[in-house]
Amino acid sequence: MIDLRSDTVTKLTDRMRQEMFRAEVGDDVYRDDPTIQKLEELAADMLGKEEALFVTSGTQGNQIAVLVHCSLGQEIILEEGSHIFIYEGGATSAFAGIQPFPIKGERGIMSAVDVEATIRGTDIHEAETGLICLENTHNRAGGTVMSPEKMKEIFEVAERHSIPIHLDGARLMNAAVVLKRPMTDFTQYVTTVQICLSKGLGAPVGSIIAGSTEFITKARKWRKRLGGGLRQAGVLAAPGIVALTEMIDRLKEDHEHAAWLASQIDSIPTLKVASQVETNIVMMDVSETELTSKQFVEKLKDHGVLANPFAPTIVRLVTHYDVSKADIHQTAAVLKNIVTSNVGS
Ligand SMILES: *Cc1c(COP(=O)(O)O)cnc(C)c1O
Secondary structure: OEEOOOHHHOOOOHHHHHHHHHOOOOOHHHOOOHHHHHHHHHHHHHHOOOEEEEEOOHHHHHHHHHHHHOOOOOEEEEEOOOHHHHOOOOHHHHOOOOEEEEEOOEOOEOOHHHHHHHOOOOOOOOOOEEEEEEEOOEOOOOOEOOOHHHHHHHHHHHHHOOOOEEEEEOOHHHHHHHHOOOHHHHHOOOOEEEEEOOOOOOOOOOEEEEEOHHHHHHHHHHHHHOOOOOOOOHHHHHHHHHHHHHOOOOHHHHHHHHHHHHHHHHOOOOOEEOOOOOOOEEEEEOHHHOOOHHHHHHHHHHOOEEOEEEEOOEEEEEOOOOOOHHHHHHHHHHHHHHHHHHOOO
8 A cells, every 4th residue: 555644654664673673761740761861962952942841642742732821711723624623633722721813824825914914912812823833844735834034024013012923833854854954943943942853854642842941840730741751762762762853854765755746646637736845744635536525535546546525525634754756657557547537437
C-alpha cells in the first residue's frame, strides 16, 4: 500500500531504532533522563527559546500552552480551520475553560488587521482575549506557509495589546525548508511554539513545546497534571534527536513529490488541485468525476493507494519519507486509471 493519508504514518528509520537501543535513560519526573534533556536542549536551541519540554503529542503540547497562557473565561483568537479549533476534541473548553474566537484567514493566514479588530475585553460584556494562536504550516488550508514577515505583523499587534502568541508549528520544519530560513526566523515572533517530531520527521512519538523558563516551569506542571509525566522515556527522545538533526533537510523531497503529483493531477481533465501546493499536502478536488471523496478514496484503496477524504469532494494526499518517487509515479498512474475507467459509468 502507498500510504498518503498523513505524514504521521511514517515509520522510524533504522538509525532511530539504533539510537533507541543505545539511549541512556533515567526517571524524567526526577529530571534524571539524560537523553530527554539532550533532546530538550537541542530543541530549545533550534527554536531560539530558553527552554523546551518533550510532550506526548502535538495536541498535548498545544493544550498545555493554552492552559499556561489563559485563565477561565478568556478567549483565544485563532483561524477557523486551525487544528486547535477543529481537531483537538474541544479541549480548550474542556480543560482550560476558555472559548475559541475563530476568524477566517486567507489560505489559513489571518490578517493582522482582523486579529486586532477581534481583540476584546475592555467592556463588561466581553470575554477577554488571553491568547492568539497561529498555525504554520496550516494543515486544513493545504500545508500553506506563513512567512516570518506576516507573523511579525501579528506579533506587533500582540505586543501592542500585551497578548501572548502560541504557534502550532506541527509542521514548522516544512515552512522553514520551503523558505530556506531557520526556524528561529519564525519563532522570534511568538511567545511559545509546539513542533511535532512524529510527522514528516519520522519519530515514533512526541512533540516539543518551547518558550521562556517561566513558561516551561508551568508547562511541566500542567503536563504532570494531564498524566504526561514521563519516566524512562529517553528511548522515545532518542529518535526525536535523530528527527531534529537528520530529518529536516530531506523534507524538500516530500515537497518536490507533492508538487510533481499536483502537476499530474492538473493534467488529468476531471481532477483539479484545490489549493496551490506549497509543501507536502495536496488537496485534490474530485467533484468533476461525479464521485464523492469517499467513493474516490475507496477506488484508490482498490488500487493500492491510501488517502483521506477531507471534505465531500476533496481528497487529501500527504507525501512523506516512506513514499518514494516511484510510489508517487504509481499514484499518478492510478489516478489516471480511475478517472479513465470511471468515464460513462
Ligand atoms: C498533527 C497536528 C497536531 C498534533 O496532533 P497530534 O496527533 O496530537 O500529535 C497539531 N497541529 C497540527 C496543525 C497538526 O497537523
